[in-house]
Amino acid sequence: MKIYDDKHIKNVVFVGAHNSGKTTLAETMLFEAGLINRRGTVENKNTVSDYHDVEHERGNSIFATPLHTEWRNYKINIIDTPGLDDFIGEIISSIRVSDTILTVLNAQQGVEVGTEIIWNYIDKYLKPTIFVINQIDHINAKFDESFKSIKNLVGNNAVKMQYPLVVDGAQCIIDVLKMKMYKFSPDGGKPEKLEIPDDQKQLANELNNELIEKAAENDETLMELFFEKGTLNEDEMRVGIKAGMLNHELFPVFCVSALNDMGTGRLMGFIDNVAPAAADLKSEQSMEGKEVNATKENPTALFVFKTVYQPNLGQITFFKVMSGEVRLNDKLVNSRNDETEIINQLFIMDGKERQPVTKLTVGDIGATLKLKFTETNDTLAAPKHAITIKPIKFPPPRVKKAVFVVNTKDEEKLSESLKKIHSQDPTVEISFSSEAKQLILSCQGELHLATIDWTLKNVYGVEARFEKPKIAFRETIQRSSTSNYRHKKQSGGSGQFAEVHLKIEPWNEGMDEPQGFNIRGKEEVDLSWGGKLVFYNCIVGGVIDQRYLPSIMKGVLEVMEEGPLVNSYIRDVRVMVYDGKMHSVDSNDISFKIAGAHAFKEAFLNANPKLLEPVLELIVKVPEEMVGNVMTDLQARRSMIQGIESNNNYQVLKCLTPEAELYGFSTDLRSLTQGRATFKSAFSSYQPVPTNVQKELVNQ
Template sequence: MKIYDEKHIKNVVFVGAHGSGKTTLAETMLFEAGLINRRGTVEEHNTISDYHAIEHERGISVFATPLHTEWRNYKINIIDTPGLDDFIGEIISSIRVADTVVNVINAKNGCEIGTEIIWNYIDKYHKPMLFVINQLDHVNADFEQSFASIKKLVGNNVVKVQYPIVIDGAFCLIDVLKMKLYKFPPQGGKPEKLDIPDSEKEKADTLHNELVEKAAENDEELLEIFFNKGTLNEDEMRQGIKMGMTNHDLFPVFCVSALNDMGTGRLMGFIDNVAPATADLKPEQSIEGKTIVSDKAVPTTLFIFKTFHQPNLGQVTFFKVMSGTVNVNDKFVNSNNGETEIMNQLFIMDGKNRSTVNKLAVGDIGATLKLKYTETGDTLCYKGHQVTLKPIKYPDSRITKVVSALSKNDDEKLNEALKKLNSQDPTVIIAFSKETKQLLLSCQGELHLATIRWMLEHLYNIEAEFKKPKIAYRETVQRSSTANYRHKKQSGGAGQFAQVHLKIEPWYEGLEEPEGFNIRGKEIVALPWGGTLVFYNCIVGGAIDQRYLPSIMKGVLEVMESGPLTKSFIRDVRVIVYDGKMHPVDSNDISFKIAGAYAFKEAFLNSNPKLLEPTNRLTVKVPEDMVGNVMTDLQTRRAIIQGIESEGNYQVLKCTCPASELYGFSTALRSLTQGRATFSSVFTSYESVPANVQNDFIKQVALEEIKI
């Protein structure tokens, strides 16, 4: 396979809403370039891109798939991404390594919800982007409406390079950059290149002048040429458009019918000649503050953007060559963990097909097999030239479930499978809650969860169940209370004896020292589960020997690990041990531990105990016309609205909400807003539970104990 230099490699990622035709466009580009002899279709399950069984079964793209094509001495690496934001991890990682984003729009629908969500990430990464309005030969296509929706989304920097017309029943495109008309045969393919007809000359001239002005705005020299000549030639326009795209200030619009192979050749020509390459973009900065130069003469740096575990093949690792050149058998250091990796094999991947190569140049995208210590987001570099590229930042999870194997024999298999799923999709988060003793799986939505279930069943032969997770409540006290407990046990030989008198009180930062006690010692314990225990030794007259105080505190801490109300952790109390008795022979550490535990438990139950629930800070970004419905839903979840801010056509709601009420919120929000709203949720504090909720939960825990 031919090796291309950095100026002749273009990396594009296809993004767009579900059904916009990304996979079909990629297939047509490979066919147009002659890399495949027959175009597959999504319906027939034979495209190069969507090759996974789950994609065939569901009729959607689930994974980002790297492909490549070659067109007029350029190599175009294509990453075809899913159109549903449940798979946003696949989309974001692909955008991260792309030089240009190709945003595909369905001409029947214009900008859809998926387009809007993905645009927010493109804008955040400041990537060059062009729009492709697809399916323009469909009977319900509306080019002008689609263009208007793009303009509404990204602003006035969007500009037409082409627009469609029908002449004598034939589908045609007028290109205002080249000022030519492309007339396509009914079966698609190579068009006839003609002059623009007189009936369209005025419109084409107007759009051409608009494109010239937009191109000239991006460079002072071009602007001066434009003022002097009143226009730019084609090469100057290309230069200006490239600079505008590179600066994320200009978004050209192209027209195609991918299904009928109309306009794809011209699109590939534009990507070759105009779309920025890696070397044209602003160099990346490493975490260490070093500049990563896109040059083949500098030490090699690879960025890992995707990992996939393929049955019968193992781990496939996809990377972009950020600098230098990578050769077979090159040895690298993973700068994220210090481990050494060897590139035993190098591939160009086209779906499931692998083409072996001996080396890859800077700017190119490739893959290798069976790296032992490397995961998505890692950086590989030469020893002595360590750099660490910034990792991919993924959005927070939107739903969390308890996951377990239906068969206990599959527990180990399940853990291994979940590790692999997290490795290939970092938005699948796996964590074990020591408190609730549950294995938690967090992901992006119900569809994302359904694909995880499918993969567990079909790829790993594991039947798993997913349940609502328990909420990690806390218990504390509302008033002071005293108690004493005598532990006495005699069963022949040495016995056990201890008596402890103690007082417990609510504790908070800044609380004054207790009055009426002779404080002999004080210990502040920062509890592992949050909150504080303050333990006072106020023993006078030697009623209890000093050496038994740590045992009393151990007994108290044991009870605090499983509170009397709901078996939840206890927090924020202070305990004052002020009296007791001991026996010169029968008293020991275990006796005082038991006495301290029982005394604390009795005092706790008499101190008007209350339940605390975790509360989250919730930020919800909602379209203006949908705020009312979302606020109504939030109020039913005991949320407290703390503020509303405007952000473009959106309103940002800021509130606090009990974590227990957020179960199912992601699904409800998607339903209420047709998927246009987004949210983030972060734990903030523990707050008191309303009395009715507390009583219901205590009854529920009691019933569960009876069942056990």
């Protein structure tokens, strides 16, 4: 395979909402370049990028798939990404290693919620971006409305490079950079290049002038040329467009029909000639504060952006060469754990097909097999040149499930399988709740969960079931209470004896010290589950020896770890031990621990105990016309609406919602809004549970 230098490698990531046509566009580009003999289709399950069995079964992209094509002495690395935000991790990691983003829009829909979600990440990384309006030959295509929706998203810096036109029943594209009309046969492919029709010349000239002005704005030299000549030639315009893309201040808009192979060759030509390469982007700062310069003369540094497990191959590690060059048998050091990895195999990946290479240069994307110590987000660097590329920050999960094996013999197998799934997709989080004694799987949505279930069953042979996780309630008290307990046990020889009198009260920050007690000691315990226990020694006259106080507190803490209402943690209580009795022979630590626990539990039940539930701050972005239905659903979930803000054609609802009520919200929201709304949540605080809900929970 031909080795390309860094100036002739372009890394382009295809992003866009579900059904925008990304996979079809990638397939058509490979076909146009002659890398495949015939185009596959999503429906026929034979495209290069959608090759996983689960993708064939579900009929949509689930994994980001690296491909490549070659066009006019340039190598274009393409990463085809999913369109559903359940798989946002695949999209974000691809954006992270891209040089240019190609955002594909369905001409019938324009900018959709999925597009907006992805745009937020593009904007965060300030990546050069091309917009491609696809399906222009569809009977319901709305190019002008789609372009308007792009301007609503990115502002007036969106600029038409092309627009579609039907002439004598034939699909055409007017190109305002080249000032030509491309006329396509019904089968697409190479177009006929024609002059722009007379009735389109005024519009084409206006758009060409706008493009010239936008190009000139991004380069001082070009601006001077523009003032001097009043125009720019095509080569000068390319320089200005590229500068604008690098400044994240110019967004070219193209139009294609990927399905019918119209306009894809011209788009690839623009990627070759104008779209930035890795060497054009600003140098990154490493975690150590060093500049990571994209030059082949620098020491080698690879950034791992994706990991895939395949039953017949094992672990496939995808990386971008951030600096230097990587060759077969190179020894590189993992900056996270200082382990040395040997690059025994080196590939260019096209879906499931592997093309062996002997080296890859800076800016290129490749893969290797069976690394022992390396995961997604790791940096592999030349020995003695340690460097850590800034890792990808993945969004927090939105759906949580308790996961159990159907066959208990598979418990260890489940654990190992979930580790691999997390390694492959860091947006899947696995944790064990010691409080609920449940293994918790967190992910991005119900479709994401269904894919995980499919993978466990079909790839790892583990049958699992998913249930609503137990909610981490807390217990506390609302008034003061006193109690005493005598522990007495005699069974021959030394017995057990202890008597404890105590008072408990609700604790809150800044409250006055308890009144009516002779306080001889105070201990504040910051509880690992939140809140505090404040423990007072108020013993007078030596009725209980000082050495037994820690045992009483230990007994109190044991009850606090498993509260009497629903076996949840107790928090924010203060305890005053003020009286009791002991025996010179039979009293010991265990006796006072038991007496303290019983006295505290009795006092707690008499202190108007209250359940607290975790409340989340929930932010929901929903189309204006669907706000009513979503608000009705939120109110049914005991949400407190904190505010509503307008954002273009969307409303952003901010509310506080009990975690217990959010179970199934992701699925219901998608159903209510046809998948057009999104949400995110974060823990806010613990709040009292309504009396009727508490009664039901306690009864359960």
